[in-house]
Amino acid sequence: EPEVTQTPSHQVTQMGQEVILRCVPISNHLYFYWYRQILGQKVEFLVSFYNNEISEKSEIFDDQFSVERPDGSNFTLKIRSTKLEDSAMYFCASRPTTGSQETQYFGPGTRLLVL
């Protein structure tokens, strides 16, 4: 069964450093999402992406965040200058444009720790 994959599974970085989190959505999906879950808190929407542009973003998704689809398979989340409060689990999700269009399929997540 196709699934969303994410790399790396864990990332440790120093405050102020740039990180890039990578996702490979399910191959025939065209809508992509990033969510984050700070330890012990709820899962929060960051951004949605369709047709090579951001379709919606939350107030969390400020100028230090960016997303890109650099090729036909990868979808990336970049954090330019990480802060301690960026430590969280980051989930990528994708959904189809036909069939079960409302259903998002999640990757296993990247646990980011900012020191």
Add this chain to the structure above:
Amino acid sequence: AQSVTQLGSHVSVSEGALVLLRCNYSSSVPPYLFWYVQYPNQGLQLLLKYTSAATLVKGINGFEAEFKKSETSFHLTKPSAHMSDAAEYFCAVSVPSARQLTFGSGTQLTVLP
């Protein structure tokens, strides 16, 4: 804007007992509703979803949920808990015009032997 409230951040049941996890939603338009499960150190797995078809929805692992518009609820149930059901459960809502998911705070289910 949509919102979800999950009553009870922690629920404990005995193995074999009924599982009931509560979810209430708020939405100005007909919603889509979801339950996701998260096992330790894993991602979010879809358990079941409501998309305006049948109000009683059956999912994986013996779980089901009933959409009750009058009560704005979408509670998750399973007749008989199994040890392997221990996990965190998230209720989520979306609407056709804005398909990002809004999650509840989650309910940690513990199954006691």
